Amino acid sequence: MEKVISITTPVTTSQVQELRAGDNVLITGNIYTGRDAAHKRLIELLADGKELPIDLNGQFIYYVGPSPAKPGHVVGSAGPTTSYRMEPYTPTLLKLGLKGMIGKGALSKEVVEAMKENGAVYFGAVGGAAALISKAIKKAEVVCYEDLGAEAIHKFYVEKFPVTVVIDSKGNNLYETEPQKYKLP
Amino acid sequence: MREIKAELIKDNVRDLFLHASSFIGEDIYNKLKERYEAEESPVGKSVLRQIIENNEIAAREKLAICQDTGMAVLFIELGQEVMIVEGDLNEAINQGVREAYVDGYLRKSIVDDPVFDRKNTRDNTPAVTYIDIVPGDKVKITITAKGFGSENMSRIKMLKPADGAAGVRDFVIKTAVEAGPNPCPPIIVGVGIGGTMEKAAVLSKKALLRTVGEHNADPRYAKLEDEILEEINKSGVGPAGLGGRTTALAVNINYYPTHIAGLPVAVNICCHASRHAEITI
Numbered sequence: 001m002e003k004v005i006s007i008t009t010p011v012t013t014s015q016v017q018e019l020r021a022g023d024n025v026l027i028t029g030n031i032y033t034g035r036d037a038a039h040k041r042l043i044e045l046l047a048d049g050k051e052l053p054i055d056l057n058g059q060f061i062y063y064v065g066p067s068p069a070k071p072g073h074v075v076g077s078a079g080p081t082t083s084y085r086m087e088p089y090t091p092t093l094l095k096l097g098l099k100g101m102i103g104k105g106a107l108s109k110e111v112v113e114a115m116k117e118n119g120a121v122y123f124g125a126v127g128g129a130a131a132l133i134s135k136a137i138k139k140a141e142v143v144c145y146e147d148l149g150a151e152a153i154h155k156f157y158v159e160k161f162p163v164t165v166v167i168d169s170k171g172n173n174l175y176e177t178e179p180q181k182y183k184l185p
Numbered sequence: 186m187r188e189i190k191a192e193l194i195k196d197n198v199r200d201l202f203l204h205a206s207s208f209i210g211e212d213i214y215n216k217l218k219e220r221y222e223a224e225e226s227p228v229g230k231s232v233l234r235q236i237i238e239n240n241e242i243a244a245r246e247k248l249a250i251c252q253d254t255g256m257a258v259l260f261i262e263l264g265q266e267v268m269i270v271e272g273d274l275n276e277a278i279n280q281g282v283r284e285a286y287v288d289g290y291l292r293k294s295i296v297d298d299p300v301f302d303r304k305n306t307r308d309n310t311p312a313v314t315y316i317d318i319v320p321g322d323k324v325k326i327t328i329t330a331k332g333f334g335s336e337n338m339s340r341i342k343m344l345k346p347a348d349g350a351a352g353v354r355d356f357v358i359k360t361a362v363e364a365g366p367n368p369c370p371p372i373i374v375g376v377g378i379g380g381t382m383e384k385a386a387v388l389s390k391k392a393l394l395r396t397v398g399e400h401n402a403d404p405r406y407a408k409l410e411d412e413i414l415e416e417i418n419k420s421g422v423g424p425a426g427l428g429g430r431t432t433a434l435a436v437n438i439n440y441y442p443t444h445i446a447g448l449p450v451a452v453n454i455c456c457h458a459s460r461h462a463e464i465t466i
């Protein structure tokens with residue numbers, strides 16, 4: 001639990017496969033944001049045989065819908081949203097080379113299986129620590145779906161963005177193992 | 186009759202939402218610090234530290250505590266000797282919400298139609314408003330900006346009268362523990378018991394607005410609150426669901442008379458970012 005690993009995006013499959021559940025990771029580089037509505041549009045594009053507006057290869061998606069930036073700020077508060085709502089779309093994106101998701105809360109068996117198959121990890125950021133997290137976001141731009149407002153796909157340039165590996169590419173899952181250690185009869 | 190201008194209501198609604206979005210209640214802040222000291226899990230401690238630090242940054246820089254600045258919910262106690270003049274009360278409330286969310290850089294999270302269009306209204310309206318007529322010539326406005334990560338983990342169940350206190354206890358614990366990491370623990374658990382189905386739900390929402398550390402005035406319900414809180418914290422879910430002794434900060438129960446054939450129980454869950462405020466005009 002003590003280890004802090006620095007990682008720069010884009011990443012390779014083997015880099016991601018070295019990460020273990022419980023590792024604290026500081027991410028630097030570009031990451032994309034996406035929530036329910038944006039995911040739905042990406043999957044619809046693929047269903048129509050069209051290309052995606054972003055290249056997911058080696059990338060991480062951060063499940064977030066930031067609050068608006070105050071004047072002079074890069075971004076508003078930007079903590080993670082609950083990940084399970086994106087589950088129906090995630091296996092497809094993992095097949096396209098997505099290497100990790102950043103969010104909060106449990107993921108289904110299907111998604112974890114797809115992470116194992118494709119070599120990807122799930123990072124947890126602290127839900128509700130949104131003002132604190134926003135300090136690690138140095139640049140923010142809307143890439144597409146501006147009409148979705150907070151749900152538009154943004155590209156964030158982050159420096160030392162603090163996350164914890166909650167589910168690793170072997171399927172080890174902190175949400176399953178850690179509460180057991182503190183469970184009382 | 187005391188006349189109160191609709192504009193005064195609007196201004197107060199706006200200010201309450203702006204305040205609550207950046208300033209966590211002292212009761213919650215102090216409880217988080219107390220739990221930080223007590224937490225045994227190193228990861229749990231680190232999560233609590235981040236939450237406390239976040240609350241401090243938000244207050245210092247007037248930033249939103251959480252990016253989900255919620256759906257606006259208001260409880261208005263309107264004195265029956267008050268006359269709202271120069272405007273429509275509901276419109277004043279929505280205008281107050283609009284000004285807070287648009288001018289205050291809060292996130293607009295409301296869609297117009299829940300099933301088909303799901304088009305963002307772009308100003309976080311409409312609010313969900315409950316108006317009670319009470320004696321007197323004052324208006325009390327209580328607001329909460331309710332995040333949906335935790336709202337989605339809320340449940341309601343129509344228990345049988347025979348299920349009694351044990352049934353209530355089991356249902357509340359199960360709901361809170363099964364929510365796991367999703368509602369951003371440590372959580373506050375609002376419980377509404379009795380009335381009808383929707384009455385129980387409203388009671389549970391109101392229970393979330395109680396000061397953390399205060400108990401139901403009836404000692405039997407106060408004891409039930411303590412017992413349920415202890416059980417939830419035995420689950421090991423912990424801060425952010427990453428293990429630990431702090432899963433909930435409070436369990437608050439409100440009750441109301443009910444029908445001979447029923448025992449409705451609603452459990453409304455709120456995250457640690459429980460943003461609420463009130464004022465009496």
Ligand code: SF4
Binds near residue numbers: 332335369
């Ligand atoms: S559940 Fe609460 S703390 Fe978590 S993201 Fe939603 S509003 Fe924020």
